Amino acid sequence: MKKVWLYLSGVAVALLAVLAFSTQNVSASGTFKVGMEAGYAPFNWTQSDSSNGAVKIQGSSDYANGYDVQMAKKVAKAIGKKVVVVKTSWDGLQPALTSGKIDAIIAGMSPTAERRKAIDFTSTYYASKLTVVVRRDSKYAKAKAINDFKGAKITAQLSTFHYQAIKQMKGVIKEEAMNNFPAMRVALESGTIDGYVSEVPEGITAQNANPNLTYLKFSKANGFKTNPEDVDLAIGLRKNDPDKAKINEELAKIPTKTRDQMMNDAVANQPSTSEGGNWFMQILKQYGPMLLRGTGMTLLISLVGTIVGFVIGLLVGIVRTIPKPKTKGKRGLQWFINWLLAVYIEVFRGTPMIVQAAVLYYGAAQAFGLNMNKTMAALVIVSINTGAYISEIIRGGIISVDEGQFEAAHALGFTHLQTMMKVVLPQAIRNSLPAVTNEFIVNIKDTSVLSVISVSELFFSAETVAGQNFQFFHTYLIVCGIYLILTFTISRLFRLIEKHIDGPKNYNVMSNQMQAVDASKEANN
Amino acid sequence: MADTIIEVKNLKKAFGTHEVLTDINFDVHKGEVVSIIGRSGSGKSTLLRNINLLEEPTGGDILFHGKSVLSGDFDLPHYRAAVGMVFQQFNLFNNLTVLQNVVTPQTTVLKRDAASAKTHALELLKQVGMDPFINAKPDQLSGGQKQRVAIARAVAMDPEVLLFDEPTSALDPEMVDDVLNAMKALADTGLTMIVVTHEMQFAKDVSDRVVFMNEGVIAEAGTPAEIFDHPSEVVTQEFLKRYLNRA
Numbered sequence: 175m176k177k178v179w180l181y182l183s184g185v186a187v188a189l190l191a192v193l194a195f196s197t198q199n200v201s202a203s204g205t206f207k208v209g210m211e212a213g214y215a216p217f218n219w220t221q222s223d224s225s226n227g228a229v230k231i232q233g234s235s236d237y238a239n240g241y242d243v244q245m246a247k248k249v250a251k252a253i254g255k256k257v258v259v260v261k262t263s264w265d266g267l268q269p270a271l272t273s274g275k276i277d278a279i280i281a282g283m284s285p286t287a288e289r290r291k292a293i294d295f296t297s298t299y300y301a302s303k304l305t306v307v308v309r310r311d312s313k314y315a316k317a318k319a320i321n322d323f324k325g326a327k328i329t330a331q332l333s334t335f336h337y338q339a340i341k342q343m344k345g346v347i348k349e350e351a352m353n354n355f356p357a358m359r360v361a362l363e364s365g366t367i368d369g370y371v372s373e374v375p376e377g378i379t380a381q382n383a384n385p386n387l388t389y390l391k392f393s394k395a396n397g398f399k400t401n402p403e404d405v406d407l408a409i410g411l412r413k414n415d416p417d418k419a420k421i422n423e424e425l426a427k428i429p430t431k432t433r434d435q436m437m438n439d440a441v442a443n444q445p446s447t448s449e450g451g452n453w454f455m456q457i458l459k460q461y462g463p464m465l466l467r468g469t470g471m472t473l474l475i476s477l478v479g480t481i482v483g484f485v486i487g488l489l490v491g492i493v494r495t496i497p498k499p500k501t502k503g504k505r506g507l508q509w510f511i512n513w514l515l516a517v518y519i520e521v522f523r524g525t526p527m528i529v530q531a532a533v534l535y536y537g538a539a540q541a542f543g544l545n546m547n548k549t550m551a552a553l554v555i556v557s558i559n560t561g562a563y564i565s566e567i568i569r570g571g572i573i574s575v576d577e578g579q580f581e582a583a584h585a586l587g588f589t590h591l592q593t594m595m596k597v598v599l600p601q602a603i604r605n606s607l608p609a610v611t612n613e614f615i616v617n618i619k620d621t622s623v624l625s626v627i628s629v630s631e632l633f634f635s636a637e638t639v640a641g642q643n644f645q646f647f648h649t650y651l652i653v654c655g656i657y658l659i660l661t662f663t664i665s666r667l668f669r670l671i672e673k674h675i676d677g678p679k680n681y682n683v684m685s686n687q688m689q690a691v692d693a694s695k696e697a698n699n
Numbered sequence: 700m701a702d703t704i705i706e707v708k709n710l711k712k713a714f715g716t717h718e719v720l721t722d723i724n725f726d727v728h729k730g731e732v733v734s735i736i737g738r739s740g741s742g743k744s745t746l747l748r749n750i751n752l753l754e755e756p757t758g759g760d761i762l763f764h765g766k767s768v769l770s771g772d773f774d775l776p777h778y779r780a781a782v783g784m785v786f787q788q789f790n791l792f793n794n795l796t797v798l799q800n801v802v803t804p805q806t807t808v809l810k811r812d813a814a815s816a817k818t819h820a821l822e823l824l825k826q827v828g829m830d831p832f833i834n835a836k837p838d839q840l841s842g843g844q845k846q847r848v849a850i851a852r853a854v855a856m857d858p859e860v861l862l863f864d865e866p867t868s869a870l871d872p873e874m875v876d877d878v879l880n881a882m883k884a885l886a887d888t889g890l891t892m893i894v895v896t897h898e899m900q901f902a903k904d905v906s907d908r909v910v911f912m913n914e915g916v917i918a919e920a921g922t923p924a925e926i927f928d929h930p931s932e933v934v935t936q937e938f939l940k941r942y943l944n945r946a
Contacts, residue, residue, distance in 0.1 A: 576790075581786070582784075582791070585751055585786075586808060588808060597794065597795075
């Protein structure tokens with residue numbers, strides 16, 4: 175038992191060490207790190223091979239492609255650097271840029287005044303138009319003007335000007351903004367909403383991918399009034415980026431005709447669902463490897479997080495139950511340490527993990543220039559977070575061990591440490607195991623919040639897949655199955671461990687065996 | 700008598716404002732069996748728990764071979780190994796088997812090697828009749844069986860003095876004799892024992908000396924014959940009358 179934990183914690187420490195040293199150098203010269211969602215076709219998407227000039231996604235074996243990627247390649251060439259794509263969730267793009275994790279945002283982003291306060295933008299690299307995506311069979315599919323949507327439930331992506339534009343549509347019911355396009359497409363198809371405001375390229379894509387959806391064309395007079403700064407897409411840069419002039423120079427050389435051609439290529443090349451066969455095999459065939467890697471990452475983070483968290487929890491739990499020392503100085507020190515540990519537990523138990531991840535990953539980079547590999551950041555957050563919970567579980571386990579066990583050990587001459595190691599902790603850990611299993615299972619599910627720092631765990635992978643094949647229900651159903659298999663396997667595995675620790679239910683009576691055999695013989699006769 | 704092992708001097712113990720031991724003085728000599736009797740709440744168990752410092756005395760002193768156990772530089776684990784204790788509630792280590800319960804303290808505290816600790820343990824478990832159960836866990840045993848293992852565990856440390864805190868009070872009546880017999884056998888080996896007990900017959904037959912406690916003080920002490928046949932104090936007489944009538 176002790177050996178198993180020693181071994182496991184050794185593995186965990188080694189893993190952390192390897193990851194710590196593999197932390198990438200963020201501002202390596204010669205590379206042009208471009209942040210994008212890689213899930214917003216035709217601007218950017220994820221694919222599993224390098225066809226059509228795709229670029230490898232950093233820290234992954236997948237590739238990114240799309241209008242943004244092709245544009246990034248042109249721009250990078252002009253400033254003599256090589257493109258590296260950093261797959262980043264939409265909300266993570268700005269903090270990633272300002273904290274130096276990426277050098278540019280080329281993600282179909284508009285240079286709004288709001289954004290200009292924090293970051294700089296180049297001139298336009300694509301000019302777009304607003305549209306409304308609706309169900310083909312709905313009455314709104316015949317709308318000719320933005321005022322033809324009376325009573326329609328309309329939404330748009332969170333923190334975009336699309337959402338602001340809903341105000342111009344008279345008589346619509348403005349729904350809560352949504353996080354991403356895949357989610358809005360699901361909502362639209364299921365009838366939760368009647369339409370969402372988007373841009374033409376996205377509308378074309380939605381229509382191509384899902385024949386039930388269509389996008390609407392409005393004449394200039396009947397369409398949305400837009401600020402050119404909004405519909406124009408520009409490249410986001412850090413303030414005072416020395417390359418800005420060079421990039422603008424390069425963009426000026428690309429005429430509208432070339433841009434339209436690039437967009438047509440992107441729409442043509444974007445991944446579409448292959449026809450035929452059943453949906454299950456189709457998704458597995460096309461996206462199996464991506465989902466498998468996501469599963470691997472989820473398992474790695476939750477396993478390491480739970481083991482390291484367990485070690486942290488064990489240490490904190492032990493320290494918090496050390497009896498009061500006799501000398502005043504030691505008592506003061508103990509009070510101080512216990513106070514620190516109490517703060518640790520309260521802070522990490524009392525704040526959401528999604529916030530902790532954002533603060534650690536982006537906050538530390540922005541405030542202290544401390545740059546962490548995102549997998550490393552994920553492991554650290556999950557470990558520390560789990561540690562806070564498990565330390566209380568262990569403390570409870572220690573308290574629940576009968577006082578007589580301590581007394582008997584002390585009366586035999588055990589020191590406090592010996593008492594803990596030989597008698598109390600084995601019982602406390604055994605009693606805590608069901609709760610630790612719970613933590614593990616919670617971790618498997620909760621790692622999904624790490625998509626905020628763009629860790630490609632299972633949920634993030636699922637979002638990418640669903641964003642590409644538009645088979646939301648089917649994709650998430652498969653992912654649901656994967657989560658269930660993981661959690662079920664783990665709960666069974668821990669039951670086995672518990673049984674192993676408990677030992678056999680029956681014991682052999684050593685010297686009376688012969689008598690027992692005789693007795694049973696007699697009973698048979 | 701022979702050399703004094705433990706001297707208790709003006710011992711006081713209070714829990715908050717509640718004084719349980721007011722002024723206790725008594726000695727324990729090598730090879731002696733001392734029984735402590737008295738009503739529940741008279742301070743018997745508290746006295747025993749103060750002797751091996753499971754409770755910290757609030758006044759007075761305890762000397763072990765003439766040295767104060769309360770002084771800062773005293774080697775407490777060593778002292779506790781030399782002064783064994785058998786509890787009313789057995790307190791076997793629940794995570795260990797019967798054999799491990801007897802082996803682990805030897806290897807942990809006395810640093811004996813595993814092989815000789817095991818030999819020693821098996822020998823003692825055989826003496827208390829628990830050798831068939833060496834692979835059982837404590838929760839698979841009856842109370843009497845647990846107590847016999849606890850006695851073997853304490854004896855395995857080769858203590859100079861063994862303290863018994865009401866060792867048969869938590870047992871079903873039919874199991875009491877097994878445990879008392881094991882204790883008698885130990886007394887016959889010449890082991891020094893202090894026994895807090897309600898078993899008057901045991902106190903009478905096995906002890907060299909009987910101490911009667913009342914309201915936190917030693918009301919009377921003497922040989923079993925003196926205490927049981929000719930008690931001089933009224934409280935002792937009343938206590939014994941009630942006890943013997945009941946029996």
